[in-house]
Amino acid sequence: MPFKSYDTHTHLNDDAFYNDLSTYVDRAHELGVTEMNIVGYDAQGNQRALAIAHQFPGMHVLLGFQPENAPEFNAPELAKLKMQLADAAVVGIGEIGLDYHWDTPVDAQMKAFAAQLSLARELNLPVVIHARDAMDDVYAMLKAAGVEQFGGVIHSFTGDAADAQRFLDLGMYISFSGIVTFKNAKDIQAAAQIVPLDRILVETDAPFLAPTPYRGKQNEPGYVKYVIDNLAAQLQIEPAELAAQTTANAHRLWRIK
Numbered sequence: 001m002p003f004k005s006y007d008t009h010t011h012l013n014d015d016a017f018y019n020d021l022s023t024y025v026d027r028a029h030e031l032g033v034t035e036m037n038i039v040g041y042d043a044q045g046n047q048r049a050l051a052i053a054h055q056f057p058g059m060h061v062l063l064g065f066q067p068e069n070a071p072e073f074n075a076p077e078l079a080k081l082k083m084q085l086a087d088a089a090v091v092g093i094g095e096i097g098l099d100y101h102w103d104t105p106v107d108a109q110m111k112a113f114a115a116q117l118s119l120a121r122e123l124n125l126p127v128v129i130h131a132r133d134a135m136d137d138v139y140a141m142l143k144a145a146g147v148e149q150f151g152g153v154i155h156s157f158t159g160d161a162a163d164a165q166r167f168l169d170l171g172m173y174i175s176f177s178g179i180v181t182f183k184n185a186k187d188i189q190a191a192a193q194i195v196p197l198d199r200i201l202v203e204t205d206a207p208f209l210a211p212t213p214y215r216g217k218q219n220e221p222g223y224v225k226y227v228i229d230n231l232a233a234q235l236q237i238e239p240a241e242l243a244a245q246t247t248a249n250a251h252r253l254w255r256i257k
């Protein structure tokens with residue numbers, strides 16, 4: 001029996017999986033991955049995330065509008081999101097943040113990000129943060145929102161050790177995806193060395209970012225096992241220990257009993 005682990009950021013709500021959920025859930029179970037966060041990103045993704053959690057055990061849900069979909073986040077969507085967040089499967093808000101890699105208007109991104117951070121503060125829900133080519137602005141907005149009070153994680157971390165340190169100083173967690181397994185990801189690997197073991201999370205971000213040895217293939221939730229194997233080797237600890245520690249961290253952050 002493989003060690004048990006927790007994929008803290010996955011998109012079974014994506015078209016890549018949604019019509020064949022049992023296959024991917026079964027395969028994850030075979031690899032010991034018995035717990036997952038299904039993370040929303042737009043209206044349909046949010047609705048599907050809830051439907052998945054109502055269908056399978058061990059699934060937790062985060063709901064939100066990611067930066068690319070920020071222009072769709074209007075007043076009616078905010079009202080709907082607020083209602084959906086009352087569902088018992090929900091453990092947080094996300095993924096939300098800023099992404100300057102694509103050309104989504106920055107003002108719309110900031111407006112949606114700020115509104116969802118306010119909601120997190122109001123409802124006392126931890127947040128999952130998507131930050132791409134936008135570390136300084138994400139940091140400033142999290143600090144201004146008082147993230148220390150409701151908690152959060154930088155998902156699929158792509159910064160360096162100094163970036164990791166300033167988010168740690170805000171009381172946040174750092175989540176590593178398959179990117180940390182790539183040979184050329186030296187800055188991210190250096191960052192992993194300075195994050196205390198009780199602040200590390202692991203994730204797949206499936207269907208994207210498959211870890212070594214599946215780099216370039218379609219990712220899936222079970223592959224968080226390979227992120228753990230690789231990262232544990234970097235940290236010179238046993239994979240089972242890293243799996244147990246990151247699961248405990250996830251339960252603490254999302255207040256899962």
Ligand SMILES: [Zn+2]
Pocket residue numbers: 009011039095205
């Ligand atoms: Zn994601």
